[in-house]
Each structure stands twice: as structure tokens, then as C-alpha cells.
Amino acid sequence: MTKEDVSEPVERDTILGCQTTLSSHQRPVIHQVASAPMPSDYEFSFFDPSELQCREVLLDPSTTIPELFAVLRQWVPQVQRNIDLIGKEILKRGCGVNDRDGLTDMSLLHYCCKAGAPGIGDADTAASFARQLLGLGADPNLRSRWTNMRALHYAAYFDVPQLIQVVLQASQPGEVDATCSDFDFGTALHIAASNLCASAVKCLLELGANPAFRNEKGQCPADVVPDPLDMPLDMADAAAVAKELRTLLKRALPRPSSPLPLSVQAQYPPALSDKARIQLATMRIRLGERVVIAGQKVGTLRFCGSTEFSGGLWAGVELDKPEGKNDGSVAGVQYFTCRMKHGIFAPLSKITKPLERHKISTTKTSASIRPPRRIDLSRITSKINTGKQKETYSTGEKDGPCNWAKEISYFICSPLEEIMDALLKTTHAIKDLCQPHTNQTHWRNSSLNFFLILPLSERNNSKCARYVGLWVIS
Secondary structure, eight states: OOSSSSSOOOOEEEEEEEEEEOOTOOOEEEEEOOOOOTTTTOSSSSSTTHHHHHHHHHHOOOOOHHHHHHHHHSHHHHHHTHHHHHHHHHHTOOOOOOEEETTOOOOOHHHHHHOOTTTSSSHHHHHHHHHHHHHTTTTTOOOOTTTTOOOHHHHHTTTOOOHHHHHHHTTTTTTTGOOOOOOOOOOHHHHHHHHOHHHHHHHHHHHHOOOTOOOOOOOOOGSSSOOOOSGGGGGHHHHHHHHHHHHHHHHHSOSSSOOHHHHHHHHSOOOOOOOHHHHHHHHTTTSSSSETTTTTTEEEEEEEEESSSSOOOOOEEESSOSSSSSSSETTEEESSSTTTTTTEEEEEGGOOOOOOOOOOOOOOOOOTSSOOOOOOOOTTTEEESSOOOEEEESSSTTOOOOHHHHHHTTTTTSHHHHHHHHHHHHHHHHHHHHHHHHHHHHHHHHHHHHTTSSHHHHHHHHHHHHHHHEEEOO
């Protein structure tokens, strides 16, 4: 949403001695992007309010709000040290106290927190103007949609303790640990520590920032301080600051006097709410039992209940392997205790009991089956003595090869191959099956009996069935 014109004012406020008109019903708007208004024949590339030509442009009523926001974006001392002068002109033109710059999505309070940066701006001037803005209703919790940073985060990033104090005085208790997604959901203390902003770190600790707060990577502020050993020699001063901050933040961490061993803690699980107890009873799961998360990660259930980081029932699991995200704590709240990277939280619906694995005997796969081989039966004939006369049984070729046996051998596969070799090659085995008194019906019955004593897994074998069928009709 963009808005150049403002509605008719309904109340008046005084800012730095100048009359400005603000509407109490005006909704915050995002002003469109414009370029900074530079005087003609101006020799510098940046805006300098102390120069006569620039001062005339600044005070000219035709200079628009977007153009003045463009001036504030210039990161030079001439602009940042005049944040109050430029901000006053923006408000005089009807800009809402919570309106945003269309390019950066920053409000005047955000710009004010930047303007106190050491070496660039004037912290005292910026802090004074910030109080004026907060008195007019500036929202200290407003976030830039591009960086997701609040005014507190900007003040910590640019190492301006004066602005940190002003913003927190206007904020609710606990806002000192407000997180920012662009910094791995770390707090202002994380932001200051990672940028070696020593003054901001000390100020935040004095105002109650939590040094044990962990971001989504499981890092506390001391963990995000750059390693001094990784810095080049020309950054010796920065390395000294990093070493100092690490020591300061580690000393600020709470140290329990007598922490219980993990084995002892496991014997005393946290108390369950009625809702959590009923749900676990329905699932037939108890604290301390083995569980599986989404069918993948295995561990021990250590916590079940509501949390501060999300609604609903959550399960805290201590994993067997370091595949987790924390040590049982989230956003500074300790729900259970385990080793780092062994803790993980999941919705209770994702938790199941591990399935009992039984040893299942499997048949040989096709990859392990040896390919069928042909058996040369040209010299073997099958003769049955019926008591009348000797007769050679074949498939129509007198004294020729046993064609049906060849067809049978083609369909033989392991593990029947050895059996068939014995039946077809060994003469005495054939004689055992075909005694002189055995008739053709007995032959068929013997074949079927042989089939029935096969393992159950082989009875459904199509090749085995083909073999028996050929044997029977022979």
C-alpha cells in the first residue's frame, strides 16, 4: 500500500518545537520508493543538511516523504547525525509515526536505532528523537518485513546501548529476548555477540537478557561469537574483543550447584498433566519407554505435555544417536535433560512404539537360483515290466531318446535339480520306483506322492507343477 496524501488532521503534536499534524485514526502505510532530492549543480554525491542548498531542499514543502526517506538511507555521518532534523521534516509532511519506507520497510524508529551507530551517527541525538517517537505512539515491536528485525534488534546490531535502553523502557517485560528469524531465531544478545558489539552485549546483560537462550541451531550467545583464532593478524583488536565477549557470556551462564546425573534424572520423570496422561494411556506409552519418531528416529520418551514454543501436546525424546537439535531445552526453557544434539521435540501424534521384529525365514530369491541345465538323457530309456512282456515306453519314437524326460529336465530348477538327477540318472532309483509288479496306476500314484512330500513352498512352484503333470501323463 502506498500513500502520498494524508487525511485531514484531527489533533496536533509538538516535535522539537515545531507544529506537526498527525491523525489518530491514520493507519500505517508504506510509502513508495523515490530518489534523494539533490540540489542542481551540487558537487557532492550525498545529502548534507548543513549545506545551504541541501537545507533549502529539506525545508521545501514540495519535497515529498519518499524523497526524505531516500535521504535517510544514505549511510554517511552528515545524514545520520541529523536524524532528528530530517525525521521532523518527514513528520511535518503528515507521515504516520509507524509508516514505513517502501524500499527497506523500516519505520522512523528503526532508522533512529541505526543512526546512533558509533563512528557514523550521534547516539544521544538518536536516543532523544526515539523518545519523541515513542511518545507519539511509535510501536517498539514493529518488525521490518525484509529483515524481520525490531527496533531492539537494530540497536543491538549497530551497537547502540542508549537506544537499547530507550526501546526496552517502552517494551513489555520479556521482550529483551524477542527472537529474529534472520539470525536463526536468536535474540538481540545473539545479534550483538555475533557482530562483536561489546557495549550492546553488556547493556543487554544488565537489562536481563538471557545468556543461556539457544537459537534454532542450539547455540547460546557465547557460541555465536566469532572464533579469535580464525581472525587474521590485521584484526588483532577484533580478536581481543571476541575473546573478551566469550569470557563474559560464558561467565554469565547459570551454573546449577549440583546437577543430577542423567541416569538419576531418568528415574524421576517430569509430572504429567491430566491431558498428557490420558493421551499416553490411550497410546499405551509411558515416560521412559522406547519410541520411534515418524518411523525413523529411535529414542526414549522423556517429556510429554504443553510447551511455550507451540500449542498442543509435544513429546520430548532423547535419541540414541546425535541426530537431534537440542539438549532438551527450547528458547531457554528446559523440558528435560540430555546430551547436546540428542534431544528432539515432535508432535505427540508422530510418536509410536517400535515394532517387534521377528526373524522371518525367506525362500531363496531368483538371484540365488541357479539357471536350469539340460541333462543328456539320450542314452536312458524307461522300461516297465508288467509281467506280460517287456515294453519300452517313449513318446512315439521306438528306442529313441526319452523326449518327455528332456522336457521335464528343462523345467527343473533348484532345489529339485539334485532330486531329479538322482531319479533320472540313477538306475537303481528308477528300479525302486518301478518294481516288476508295479502297474501304470501305481506309477502315477508314486508320482503324486512324491509331489506331496515336497516342501509347501515348492508345491506352488509352477515349474514343479508342470513337472508333475508331465510325469503323470507319461
